[in-house]
Amino acid sequence: MPVTTRSTDPTAPLPRFPADFVWGASTASYQIEGAPDEDGKGPSIWDTFVRRPGAIRDGHTGDVACDHYHRVDEDVALMRRLGLDAYRFSLAWPRVLPTGAGKVEPRGLDFYDRLVDALLAAGIEPTPTLFHWDLPQALEDEGGWLNRDTAHRFAEYAAVAAERLGDRVKRWITLNEPFVHMSFGYGFGVHAPGRALLLGALPVAHHQLLGHGLAARAVREAVPGAQVLIANNCTPVRLRSDAAAEGDRAAAEAYDILHNRLFNDPLLIGRYPDLSAYGMTDPTWGGVVRDGDLQTISAPLDGLGVNYYNPSWITAPADPAAGLPFDLAEPEEAYERTSFGWPVVPDGLTELLTGLRARYGDALPPVWITESGCAQPAGLDDRARIDYLAGHLDALARAAAQGVDVRGYFTWSLLDNFEWAEGFHQRFGLVEVDFATGGRTPRASYAWYRRLIASQRS
Numbered sequence: 001m002p003v004t005t006r007s008t009d010p011t012a013p014l015p016r017f018p019a020d021f022v023w024g025a026s027t028a029s030y031q032i033e034g035a036p037d038e039d040g041k042g043p044s045i046w047d048t049f050v051r052r053p054g055a056i057r058d059g060h061t062g063d064v065a066c067d068h069y070h071r072v073d074e075d076v077a078l079m080r081r082l083g084l085d086a087y088r089f090s091l092a093w094p095r096v097l098p099t100g101a102g103k104v105e106p107r108g109l110d111f112y113d114r115l116v117d118a119l120l121a122a123g124i125e126p127t128p129t130l131f132h133w134d135l136p137q138a139l140e141d142e143g144g145w146l147n148r149d150t151a152h153r154f155a156e157y158a159a160v161a162a163e164r165l166g167d168r169v170k171r172w173i174t175l176n177e178p179f180v181h182m183s184f185g186y187g188f189g190v191h192a193p194g195r196a197l198l199l200g201a202l203p204v205a206h207h208q209l210l211g212h213g214l215a216a217r218a219v220r221e222a223v224p225g226a227q228v229l230i231a232n233n234c235t236p237v238r239l240r241s242d243a244a245a246e247g248d249r250a251a252a253e254a255y256d257i258l259h260n261r262l263f264n265d266p267l268l269i270g271r272y273p274d275l276s277a278y279g280m281t282d283p284t285w286g287g288v289v290r291d292g293d294l295q296t297i298s299a300p301l302d303g304l305g306v307n308y309y310n311p312s313w314i315t316a317p318a319d320p321a322a323g324l325p326f327d328l329a330e331p332e333e334a335y336e337r338t339s340f341g342w343p344v345v346p347d348g349l350t351e352l353l354t355g356l357r358a359r360y361g362d363a364l365p366p367v368w369i370t371e372s373g374c375a376q377p378a379g380l381d382d383r384a385r386i387d388y389l390a391g392h393l394d395a396l397a398r399a400a401a402q403g404v405d406v407r408g409y410f411t412w413s414l415l416d417n418f419e420w421a422e423g424f425h426q427r428f429g430l431v432e433v434d435f436a437t438g439g440r441t442p443r444a445s446y447a448w449y450r451r452l453i454a455s456q457r458s
């Protein structure tokens with residue numbers, strides 16, 4: 001039966017998952033909170049970056065965003081009605097430590113404390129991410145993630161958060177998408193902090209991973225029985241055509257190394273992949289990777305968070321002198337597209353997860369889909385989003401049937417929100433947000449997801 005019947009036929013069968021499967025939704029602090037300098041919050045790199053002329057489409061900023069900081073109760077009520085088991089949100093580091101280190105701001109912690117209590121009262125498990133890209137500006141002034149010290153500051157911040165919330169919060173996510181933060185933020189400069197260093201950004205990968213390892217240790221020390229995850233953006237890498245040449249295959253392998261293996265290998269098998277395609281043959285990366293770091297990074301995870309949006313199609317670089325050993329290409333197939341222009345490829349999720357299982361075997365911990373969703377045009381009748389979710393859940397069920405241990409699914413996103421360089425132009429929410437008034441209106445996809453979750457319990 002074609003997936004497109006899901007949105008129009010309310011009796012169409014829904015995928016079935018185990019009774020203890022966790023149904024969630026995700027957001028991130030800078031994308032929803034607003035209140036950038038309230039209650040002692042310090043500036044983050046996003047507060048700075050959005051003011052750079054031309055950085056964000058139409059000059060949008062997250063100064064108000066969804067105004068979630070003032071609408072927590074309303075948002076938790078939306079989650080309760082949706083029937084969520086868990087909610088993934090992020091803590092804004094500069095709310096907790098305005099200059100990134102040293103003095104703790106109790107009012108910042110109080111905000112998250114209230115959110116956690118409200119979630120628990122609604123029967124929803126809080127699942128915080130410690131870093132979803134809003135680094136305290138004061139740390140960026142010291143070099144940001146190019147500076148190894150940031151990893152240690154991150155662990156100190158993790159300890160502060162875990163000590164305050166750990167009596168009630170058991171599942172923690174350290175970093176969100178270290179690949180995207182490295183490449184968009186430090187490689188190409190299209191996200192904060194807006195540095196365009198190309199391969200000079202590589203130390204950012206190692207320092208984030210080291211920060212993950214140190215923070216994971218700090219959380220475990222503070223929270224007995226804590227589960228610690230990381231949320232990696234992963235992509236299946238595809239050749240553009242069956243007639244791909246040897247150079248295309250080498251390019252695809254190089255891209256897989258940079259996007260996927262650079263982050264998953266050290267976490268899961270304790271070593272970095274061969275980076276010679278990037279001109280790196282020194283295993284210490286010129287002194288960046290120090291003795292003991294990989295042991296810290298590879299301490300066993302309780303779960304691997306996977307954020308999946310679409311596969312990547314790769315060809316050999318048209319201009320090898322341009323600096324990267326691959327080109328990103330468009331697929332030959334005419335896929336449906338989201339309003340962001342991203343191809344809709346549910347079977348990419350099956351391919352990705354079975355590929356992780358094949359690559360890492362028993363070293364792959366249980367998998368959690370920590371983001372999956374799509375941008376669609378404004379409006380409440382978002383059938384394309386329903387089709388997207390249904391298709392991806394079918395794909396997830398197929399991966400599970402092939403032996404991948406999948407524990408939960410968090411859709412991106414609960415609310416329309418500030419979509420980084422795209423400002424408010426891309427709408428990912430189950431709930432529509434009117435950014436002029438802050439009004440929230442559940443979409444058809446909200447009703448569908450609600451029915452799906454309820455159906456799993458019956």
Ligand code: BGC
Nearest residue numbers: 028176177180307371412419
């Ligand atoms: C990020 C989110 C973002 C989403 C859609 C992920 O890369 O974690 O913050 O909104 O993708 O672009």
